[in-house]
Amino acid sequence: MSLLLVWHSAAIVVAAAPDSVITQAATSLFQPYFSLFRLQNEWSFYAPDVRVEPEFRYVVEDTSGQQHLFIPAAELSRYLPTDIWVKDWYIHVMDNPDTYSTFVGIYLCREHASLHPASVTLLEVDQKDFLPEDQLSGKHPFDPEFTDQKTLATVPCSNG
């Protein structure tokens, strides 16, 4: 029993310890245990700095050339605990466009089949610094002057 306590206590510390030669060696020993029970986490909540997260948007262009803008975050309810999963998934997609954009594009083509989509364009909206004086002068963090929009990918829809 004492052995299990020592082992698990060490695992708790090693799992969160910053990267170093010692922790790398220890991590390799603990890795199967960490992976099996999902124990590895750096516990770096909003650290070292707070990330102002980008917002995911997409435009569905139908076969007649009309564009439909969708903002998934606008449909999330902060009172539902599952919405943070949805937000994190979109952030992961934006952080890894090479891996995910084609899949997400095709997925959204299927989701919006009723619009007869020709293509889906994935967008990332990044926020610029918004200072207290900006707030006091009546501006909004999502005003165009405080955001940068970039296109992640345009994915053609096969049924379009």
Next chain:
Amino acid sequence: MLERVTSAGVKKSSLAPWRDAWTQLWFQDKPTTPLEIARMGVGAALLFHYGLATPHLLTFWGDSGWMPRALLANEHTSAWQQSVFFYFAAPWQWLAFHMLFLFCCAAFIVGWRTSWVKWIVLIGHISYDYRNPVMTYGVDSIAACLLLILCFAPVGRALSLDRVREVRAAKRKDLAATLPPFTSPWAFACTRLMQIQMAVLFFFSGTGKLAGNDWRQGEAIWWLFTNSYYYNADILQLLAKQYWLVNVATYGTVLIELAFPFLIWQRATRPYLLAAALFLHFQFAALMHLYYFSWVMAMGHMSFVRPEWLNRLGAAWKRKIGGMEMIYDGTCGFCRRSMVWFLAFDGLQQIQVRDFRTNPSPIVSDEKMLKALYLVLPDGRALPGFEAYRYVVLRVPGLWWQIPFFYVPLFSRLFGHPIYNWIAANRSRL
């Protein structure tokens, strides 16, 4: 020979203080109550969270959803990252497992067959996480860490249906029997593990923040609320007008996180640090809407609640309510079985019982007792039948789950009285 014995004796006595310290650190004989609170809280959070995700089951975790298996290979780094969903092929299998998982979460909350449902809850939670790892965040890791410790621990021995079943078995033999609260050195060891988990989490969370300019310069909370996800116009306006609040909140967060792992262990400072940590999480819930995260963290902190505090709370409740005596008909098998069930939920042992056949009550006459069970209150009032039960369920914490049945305005009394009277009249046949 003498020399060898002496040397062994010296060795033994020199190791004794270490052994005592080790026992003091890990193996004190304590109840499982703090862990049971964590069990119920974490179980409720998981049931609520995954229950709400049911309509999105196949979108979140299915093969045709957001994480097809081909992409999953990019996210996994170890063959040890396993999920039961890897072995499913048809949508009904996802649904069947999801239902089993939710059922086990519910069983975990109420402590029914806890010794094995806890493992299904752990396996289920890890399986969801590994089936779509990109969707998860800090709280999912915390929940996994707490669940594993709860799986190690002998939970389900208090505040649970398992305990009710145990007490009921003893009371079936002798209605006056009482079982001492369950205590064990291993329960304390697991409580200690959970405490270490929470202290380490706070330590690395605090030191991680020190490495960032946002936190060092006292501006992190401002940037947090300009984030589209946490944006709140009123809060941002208040912070912009009173920017010192941003500094106080930023430095206050770091201070609590850094002080917690050092000062939570001392008897004198623990209540303050515990209150500060809970206050921090209350703010995360209220201002950032991180309900699930805050709740699970608060449940982890329950490991720092001393069993003595809970005992004092229970004793204070018992004093406030006062003693109650239930008088029943000992010749009626149904009445006796009902009393056994009822008393099994009375964890604080607030109710005394009296069989009027062998021990007549000086307050309630035998004629009255032939018609209904009676509850005698400290002020001498005697409540019959349905009213007796109605009075008790509000005052015995173990029976609070029955409040919805006994306190629906109008309906409870409208249906409760005739149902009770019918049962009382026919009790010899039941």
